[in-house]
Amino acid sequence: MKEFFDKYVILRKHNAKVAWKKAKKAKMCYAFLAPYAILFTMFYVFPVVASIYFSFTYYNILESPRFLGLNNYISLILEDDIFLMAIKNTLMIAIITGPLGYIMSFLFAWLINELPRWVRSVAVIIFYAPSIAGNCYVIFSVFFRGDAYGYVNAFLMNIGIIDTPILWFINPTYMLPICMVVILWMSLGTGFLSFVAGLQGIDKSQFEAGYMDGIKNRWQELWFITLPNMKPMLMFGAVMSITTAFGVCDVTMALCGYPSTDYAARTIVTHLFDYGFTRFEMGYACAIATILFLMMILTNKAVQYLLRRVGT
Amino acid sequence: MSKKIKEKVEKPYRKPLIKRRKPNRSVWGDIFLYIFLIFVALVMAFPIIYAVSSALKPLDELFKFPPKIFPQNPTTDNFSDLFVTMGKSWVTFSRYLFNTVWITFAGTFGHLIIASMGAFVLAKYEFPGSQGFFKVVTVAMMFTGYVTQIPNYLILNKLGWIDTYWAIIIPAFASPMGLFLMKQFMEGLPTSLIEAAKIDGATEWTVFKNIVMPNVKPAWMTLIIFSVQALWNNKAATYIYSEERKTLVYALQQIQAGGIARTGQGAAVLVVVMVVPIAIFVFSESQILETMASSGLKE
Numbered sequence: 001m002k003e004f005f006d007k008y009v010i011l012r013k014h015n016a017k018v019a020w021k022k023a024k025k026a027k028m029c030y031a032f033l034a035p036y037a038i039l040f041t042m043f044y045v046f047p048v049v050a051s052i053y054f055s056f057t058y059y060n061i062l063e064s065p066r067f068l069g070l071n072n073y074i075s076l077i078l079e080d081d082i083f084l085m086a087i088k089n090t091l092m093i094a095i096i097t098g099p100l101g102y103i104m105s106f107l108f109a110w111l112i113n114e115l116p117r118w119v120r121s122v123a124v125i126i127f128y129a130p131s132i133a134g135n136c137y138v139i140f141s142v143f144f145r146g147d148a149y150g151y152v153n154a155f156l157m158n159i160g161i162i163d164t165p166i167l168w169f170i171n172p173t174y175m176l177p178i179c180m181v182v183i184l185w186m187s188l189g190t191g192f193l194s195f196v197a198g199l200q201g202i203d204k205s206q207f208e209a210g211y212m213d214g215i216k217n218r219w220q221e222l223w224f225i226t227l228p229n230m231k232p233m234l235m236f237g238a239v240m241s242i243t244t245a246f247g248v249c250d251v252t253m254a255l256c257g258y259p260s261t262d263y264a265a266r267t268i269v270t271h272l273f274d275y276g277f278t279r280f281e282m283g284y285a286c287a288i289a290t291i292l293f294l295m296m297i298l299t300n301k302a303v304q305y306l307l308r309r310v311g312t
Numbered sequence: 313m314s315k316k317i318k319e320k321v322e323k324p325y326r327k328p329l330i331k332r333r334k335p336n337r338s339v340w341g342d343i344f345l346y347i348f349l350i351f352v353a354l355v356m357a358f359p360i361i362y363a364v365s366s367a368l369k370p371l372d373e374l375f376k377f378p379p380k381i382f383p384q385n386p387t388t389d390n391f392s393d394l395f396v397t398m399g400k401s402w403v404t405f406s407r408y409l410f411n412t413v414w415i416t417f418a419g420t421f422g423h424l425i426i427a428s429m430g431a432f433v434l435a436k437y438e439f440p441g442s443q444g445f446f447k448v449v450t451v452a453m454m455f456t457g458y459v460t461q462i463p464n465y466l467i468l469n470k471l472g473w474i475d476t477y478w479a480i481i482i483p484a485f486a487s488p489m490g491l492f493l494m495k496q497f498m499e500g501l502p503t504s505l506i507e508a509a510k511i512d513g514a515t516e517w518t519v520f521k522n523i524v525m526p527n528v529k530p531a532w533m534t535l536i537i538f539s540v541q542a543l544w545n546n547k548a549a550t551y552i553y554s555e556e557r558k559t560l561v562y563a564l565q566q567i568q569a570g571g572i573a574r575t576g577q578g579a580a581v582l583v584v585v586m587v588v589p590i591a592i593f594v595f596s597e598s599q600i601l602e603t604m605a606s607s608g609l610k611e
Binding site: 019020022023025026028029030032033035036037039040042043044045046047048050051054061108111112115121123124125126127128129130132133134135136137138139140142143149151185188190193194196197198200201217218231232233235236239242243244246247249254269272273276277282285286289292293296297300304 | 337338341345348349352353356357359360362363366375379426427429430432433434437439440441442445448449450451452453454455456457458459460461462463464465466467469482483485486488489491516520537538541544545550561564565568575578579582585586589590593594597598600601602603604605607608609610
């Protein structure tokens with residue numbers, strides 16, 4: 001056993017030496033990477049570590065952080081009713097809009113793939129535009145205005161489904177569903193572009209081989225040729241969908257108000273803002289951020305594990 | 313650099329498109345799909361069309377009931393109102409516009425250069441830590457900026473950048489998505505090209521500046537669109553609290569809070585906000601799609 005261990009240490013030392021020599025040779029590479037690496041560490045890696053550290057403390061910027069242990073997490077889960085509501089809302093939004101948006105992205109990318117070139121370009125612009133149109137989603141507050149002149153209300157009243165206008169963004173029953181519709185409208189984002197590009201890159205000869213081997217219709221072709229070829233893009237698209245699905249806050253804040261009636265449209269990120277930038281309870285807010293971080297990373301890993309199994 | 317090499321580099325990305333009608337498709341299926349797609353496209357486009365048309369409507373048409381989708385007498389009053397009515401306010405509309413333009417321009421420019429430099433060595437050289445670093449970057453794509461917002465506030469506070477433009481610009485340099493896409497795209501460049509230049513005595517910097525960067529122009533556009541989209545729509549309300557440094561999106565919210573009388577102007581700002589990212593996308597669509605073809609996550 002000891003012999004084995006010694007050998008291991010020698011090997012490790014040797015490897016380290018080789019790595020050091022290589023690193024010395026590659027000074028230029030480090031110089032190139034340094035500006036990005038420093039900023040990235042400063043604004044993406046370090047904050048995550050700091051957020052985990054602060055989540056165990058009470059910190060309000062003015063006083064120095066006071067160690068609390070797990071108290072923040074305990075009060076988040078056991079005492080904070082609104083946080084549980086926020087988790088419920090975020091999960092509802094994520095579970096419905098995440099997969100649905102992902103499937104929509106792939107489906108439309110796949111359907112427009114066979115259109116003639118210029119039609120496809122126009123279609124890509126139309127489908128992709130909502131996700132980069134900035135705050136355009138606030139236009140939905142005009143459609144769903146709460147009085148009888150809101151277009152949706154007027155339409156429903158005219159055809160006789162309802163007889164009093166519905167307060168879409170004040171009545172908790174309707175808030176989340178409408179937000180989901182808006183989020184779905186915006187869900188053909190980066191993943192969609194990746195799918196469109198990936199579909200065009202599939203080797204044509206594979207499809208031809210498919211005709212020879214008797215693939216009868218487009219669905220068989222999708223399952224046996226297209227999907228296996230698209231795996232890397234599917235992974236990338238999944239990362240994008242999950243990240244946006246858990247980060248929902250802009251749409252709910254803009255449409256339902258902040259804070260929303262009965263907290264019915266509160267998401268984890270909204271809760272984070274509330275504690276971080278309104279009440280300045282940074283420790284508590286960091287605990288929320290850490291939970292959100294873990295949720296995102298774990299879901300991503302789980303989905304990637306599942307996707308790796310597709311077609312193997 | 314000779315023309316011959318350039319041609320050799322540009323070709324491999326452009327794959328021929330499938331033009332012929334595939335033999336195993338039913339005609340009815342195609343017709344049904346076209347109708348379905350047209351319907352969905354109309355639904356997707358409607359809110360945007362509606363926003364544009366309300367920005368062009370004069371006041372009396374905005375509140376007409378039942379509403380018309382297209383304006384009867386289109387005017388640009390709403391846009392000029394932005395400058396006139398808000399021209400008298402404490403912070404003028406043009407100031408908000410300038411803030412946003414400056415943040416977007418500076419952030420995008422720096423991001424493009426810094427991320428490309430990093431991507432170049434990650435894609436074309438192997439050195440200890442290169443793969444590990446790239447893995448960390450891909451993990452960083454898996455969580456949104458909201459997670460890091462509070463520690464970022466503390467860091468920016470320590471640096472004294474709160475309430476300056478740098479609070480938005482500098483973190484935007486390090487966006488993981490740009491580095492990821494750039495690195496994936498640069499891997500498609502033939503290594504022989506770089507080696508040839510090295511033999512001719514070029515330094516790494518010259519290789520990067522004169523050979524790599526001109527050959528990855530499609531990826532530039534992709535980085536630009538993602539960076540512009542993030543910065544142009546940045547509300548910046550958490551890091552910047554001086555009114556005269558706030559951005560367009562913030563102004564938009566103020567105008568919308570102004571109530572029903574400002575509906576037309578609100579729609580006009582909406583159009584100003586959305587027109588820039590969409591215009592960039594329309595003009596660079598083919599380059600962006602070329603880059604996205606290499607966006608897959610391989611494991």
